[in-house]
Amino acid sequence: MTDALDLDDIQAGALHERPSPYVGTYVLLRVNDAHDGRRLIRRLIPLLSPARSVLDATPSAWMTVAFTYQGLQALGVPQESLDSFAPEFKQGMAARAAELGDVGDSGPDHWEEPLGSTDVHIALATLAPDQASLDELVERARRAQDEFPGIDVIWRQDCHQLASGRTSFGFRDGIGQPAVEGVGTAPTNPGEPPIKAGEIVLGYPDETGGLPPMPTPDVLGRNGTYVVFRKLHTRVAAYRSYLREQAANRREEALLGAKMVGRWQSGAPLALAPDADDPELGADPKRRNDFLYRDDPRGLKCPAGAHARRANPRDSLDHDAVDVRLHRMIRRGTSYGTALPDGVLDDDGVDRGIIFVFAGAHPGRQFEFVKTQWLNDGIFIGAPQESDPLVGPQDGSGTFTVPRHPIRRRLRDIPPFVVTRGGEYCFAPGLRGLRWLADLTEESR
Amino acid sequence: MTAEAPSRPGLQVGPTSEFSLFFHVKPGHGEALRESLEALQAAPGYRPGDYDLPIGTIHEARFVPFDNDTRLLFATSFDGSWDAYMLDFASKPLKLFDAIFQNVEGYDGLPDLEAVKDFIRSAQLTAGGYSRNYGGTVKEIRKAERVNKAFQQVLDDPEAAELLQAPALAPLLAEASD
Numbered sequence A: 001m002t003d004a005l006d007l008d009d010i011q012a013g014a015l016h017e018r019p020s021p022y023v024g025t026y027v028l029l030r031v032n033d034a035h036d037g038r039r040l041i042r043r044l045i046p047l048l049s050p051a052r053s054v055l056d057a058t059p060s061a062w063m064t065v066a067f068t069y070q071g072l073q074a075l076g077v078p079q080e081s082l083d084s085f086a087p088e089f090k091q092g093m094a095a096r097a098a099e100l101g102d103v104g105d106s107g108p109d110h111w112e113e114p115l116g117s118t119d120v121h122i123a124l125a126t127l128a129p130d131q132a133s134l135d136e137l138v139e140r141a142r143r144a145q146d147e148f149p150g151i152d153v154i155w156r157q158d159c160h161q162l163a164s165g166r167t168s169f170g171f172r173d174g175i176g177q178p179a180v181e182g183v184g185t186a187p188t189n190p191g192e193p194p195i196k197a198g199e200i201v202l203g204y205p206d207e208t209g210g211l212p213p214m215p216t217p218d219v220l221g222r223n224g225t226y227v228v229f230r231k232l233h234t235r236v237a238a239y240r241s242y243l244r245e246q247a248a249n250r251r252e253e254a255l256l257g258a259k260m261v262g263r264w265q266s267g268a269p270l271a272l273a274p275d276a277d278d279p280e281l282g283a284d285p286k287r288r289n290d291f292l293y294r295d296d297p298r299g300l301k302c303p304a305g306a307h308a309r310r311a312n313p314r315d316s317l318d319h320d321a322v323d324v325r326l327h328r329m330i331r332r333g334t335s336y337g338t339a340l341p342d343g344v345l346d347d348d349g350v351d352r353g354i355i356f357v358f359a360g361a362h363p364g365r366q367f368e369f370v371k372t373q374w375l376n377d378g379i380f381i382g383a384p385q386e387s388d389p390l391v392g393p394q395d396g397s398g399t400f401t402v403p404r405h406p407i408r409r410r411l412r413d414i415p416p417f418v419v420t421r422g423g424e425y426c427f428a429p430g431l432r433g434l435r436w437l438a439d440l441t442e443e444s445r
Numbered sequence B: 001m002t003a004e005a006p007s008r009p010g011l012q013v014g015p016t017s018e019f020s021l022f023f024h025v026k027p028g029h030g031e032a033l034r035e036s037l038e039a040l041q042a043a044p045g046y047r048p049g050d051y052d053l054p055i056g057t058i059h060e061a062r063f064v065p066f067d068n069d070t071r072l073l074f075a076t077s078f079d080g081s082w083d084a085y086m087l088d089f090a091s092k093p094l095k096l097f098d099a100i101f102q103n104v105e106g107y108d109g110l111p112d113l114e115a116v117k118d119f120i121r122s123a124q125l126t127a128g129g130y131s132r133n134y135g136g137t138v139k140e141i142r143k144a145e146r147v148n149k150a151f152q153q154v155l156d157d158p159e160a161a162e163l164l165q166a167p168a169l170a171p172l173l174a175e176a177s178d
Ligand code: HEM
Pocket: A167, A169, A171, A172, A173, A174, A175, A176, A177, A232, A233, A234, A261, A263, A307, A308, A309, A311, A312, A329, A331, A353, A354, A356, A367, A370, A371, A375, A391, A418
């Protein structure tokens, strides 16, 4: 086995940065007839881009195809192979709800249909820098879907970057990403050497030095990656009102907002710009991710409980039994819904938020670990009572500690700002894996 | 958030869970095991009085050879879900225990982390009872120690009695008389 990444086989989505600006469309399909499902895959393969093609030059649009456990089953994948997938994937996201903190308003019984149901089989994610290119590729995929009566389109979500270039809460996102060995893109954080390819793509050594557990047969598992998507509604008016109530003035409002995230709205990190936003820094891809937390153990610049410091503590936990490199992930989130106009504090009833997308080889120790141990829980920072102030499963009684000279500030009664509308664990095979799926016959069961 | 997570093995009290591993010592390795335990005990961080175990989230740790050194117990109290951190243990602190585990059955050592994980899981038994005398995590206890030390320093200052009369300091004054 060679360790060189097979960029001609890996689907582009996991390894290619989202363009900016971007537009995107997510489509979910149900396979009522295995034969039609396999024929559809055959028709979709020519529309897909291998990673190499997009790393060399950004194409006009690219699509990623992924399957749920139910989807693989509906296509006639043999049980032995189904059994070989990661346990979280086999259970599905709805079954993991209690574990993930998806309770109350975020619970699966409140999810948007058909998310979390056994009807979700195939997920198609298409991204493009402009609407015309997106429409063209989505339309080509739609024509393929329409050819097969055994396929139903059961959900569609359109996404686009807001005019501000920011997400609904007002922050630039998608900044903190690990570089992946063998892809050739330089790390944006020189303090974090590229992670092993096997952390993101199956079939290659990972950070443990071994090979990640890979589904069988080899042709299906190799060059595949797990994809987690979640539709996360953001309560922007509640968020703005809360900050307004806590702050004496606009400047403090912006500061508290930044303390919650770990970055200013422009993207400038508190670690480098502790006192005031620095839009130039926020816009500079070379500098805005070049930092560690070792000079700030008490969190006076960036609180230990800030979202980005929780999600990637960098060197904060070097003295604990934690190997942060085992808990990194590729994020490909996109925004949906219109922006709440500046200054509006009343809820206009519009559904807006992000489609959170994770790509990685280990849904358990990457996505679920970060979500449960670091975002939902505060034990690791010595604050068991606190969860992530921005995205944690708040029940309205939570606190957030902002270290400060001379006396720390403690925000109280934090309402939930993010509500899970649903999601799914998927698997995106390599192109050979897709061909294998397309070639399945009734006898292979 | 310390909600009981159903799949988390080990009994939990507040943020802390008990973690006990029972190993079989390889035949004839009793003496070597004792030597490796003594070496660990002499290592920086583990020495009595160092209070600086390289795993910042355990309250204490003990290795107990028993049944004439044919068995070995490792017992500790861990802040958080040790099951979630299993690979982290295997990847970082395990190296310190490597010399000890060389003397027990079923341990092949690194680099096969998945095998090490199975080795640990198969040795784990959940307690029949587990109680604690304080609720904090190691990080909170350390903070509390620092705060108390600072408070005692303040009390040693002759001006403390007067300054602590300020109404906002009433809770501190209540702790100042002994
Ligand atoms: C609606 C929900 C969420 C919002 C609005 C949000 C927003 C943000 C923002 C503004 C940043 C800082 C900019 C950046 O580095 O990209 C960030 C970073 C990050 N977020 Fe989230 N996030 C959300 C949910 C999540 C979830 C569910 C996870 C993981 C389970 C996550 C993981 C991360 C990671 C890993 C980083 C990068 C940290 C770093 O490398 O410094 N986020 N997020």
